[in-house]
Amino acid sequence: MTKKAENIIVGISIGDLNGIGSEIILKTFEDSRMLELCTPVIFANVKILSFIKKTLESTVMLQGIDRLDQIVLGKINVLNVWQEGVDINFGVNDENVGKYATKSFVAATKALKEGKIDVLVTAPINKYNIQAENFKFPGHTDYLDQELEGxxxxxxxxxxxxxxxxxxxxxxxxxxxxxxxxxxxxxxxxxxxxxxxxxxxxxxxxxxxxxxxxxxxxxxxxxxxxxxxxxxxxxxxxxxxxxxxxxxxxxxxxxxxxxxxxxxxxxxxxxxxxxxxxxxxxxxxxYTAGLNKIRTSPDHGTAYDIAGKGIADYNSFKEAVYLAIDVFNSRNEYAEISQKPLKTKEK
Structure with a gap:
């Protein structure tokens, strides 16, 4: 079934909190028209994102939620994946921050797998500081390949x-x-x-x-x-x-x-x-092609050198959101067409 635009749930993993991920997410949704195309759910912590928002002087309004059944359509939802504080030091490669990037991504992937979000857009991670005993993958794609069919x-x-x-x-x-x-x-x-x-x-x-x-x-x-x-x-x-x-x-x-x-x-x-x-x-x-679920991301990394300065270009992230929505709609149309019986001419 085709969804109304604002009902398309776009899950967003926060990426490296010391990089530009939070900035490009906030900048993307400062344009209120984006909320006519989808409802974003950011997997992070609303207090931490509010701190970053204040630092960057962003004007967006954030809706904190503790469960996915609390999503408010047409709002920028922030799912509290964790409750504790995290020290943010823009531009610093921090192993502890990497753990929270992993928590966000794993939780978002689980929600995608269970159909609680429609698509996933991932903010940039640092491939080095995410490595841990329970996460030994070169990046997003390899983990998604393990968790999702295809x-x-x-x-x-x-x-x-x-x-x-x-x-x-x-x-x-x-x-x-x-x-x-x-x-x-x-x-x-x-x-x-x-x-x-x-x-x-x-x-x-x-x-x-x-x-x-x-x-x-x-x-x-x-x-x-x-x-x-x-x-x-x-x-x-x-x-x-x-x-x-x-x-x-x-x-x-x-x-x-x-x-x-x-x-x-x-x-x-x-x-x-x-x-x-x-x-x-x-x-x-x-775009991660070939899976039974939809995931996109910007074509750049954490950009530590400009993190926290408010000068990051968010176009690639916005395009990633657009593409995720477009692919979601295309897949639904393809599925509907594939299920329709072929018409035969009457003799």
């Missing part, structure tokens, strides 16, 4: 530019050994399904970038493109998926070849994210 895939989105990754947070010297036919097939199937159900494009065209410079130049600069990527992409194409490549990565973005495709898949993290952020920094969104 196959998580990092998809960077800005308007019609969508860049996915075959491998993400692994060392560069391990990339080639991870590129197997099984992985490539799984990732392309995931991105195809995502583009269809989440972006309403029925026959997506997908481009794949080569691993080596010039796609290996016939094996002179590496054999993986010829022995793994090309034959695998050929098999996938022959089964009906419009997948093309591998393309030499160095000129693909500069020549605007990406304009011809609905999604681009890079073989490793920086190959995709450097050109993406160059083209869209400040407006891009990190």
């Amino acid at each position: 196959n998580a895939l990092m998809l960077m989105v800005q308007d019609n530019l969508r860049v996915g990754l075959l491998t993400d947070h692994i060392p560069l010297n391990d990339v080639a050994s991870h590129l197997t036919e099984e992985l490539i097939v799984k990732k392309i199937e995931t991105i195809k399904k995502t583009i269809i159900q989440d972006f309403s494009i029925n026959k997506p065209k997908i481009a794949v970038l080569g691993l080596n410079p010039h796609c290996g130049d016939g094996g002179v600069i590496g054999k993986e493109d010829d022995t793994i990527l090309k034959p695998t992409l050929k098999k996938i194409f022959e089964k009906g998926t419009l997948v093309f490549g591998p393309f030499a990565a160095d000129g693909f973005f500069g020549s605007h070849q990406y304009d011809k495709y609905d999604a681009v898949i890079a073989t490793y993290h920086d190959q995709g994210l450097i050109p993406f952020k160059t083209l869209s920094f400040g407006n891009g969104v990190n």
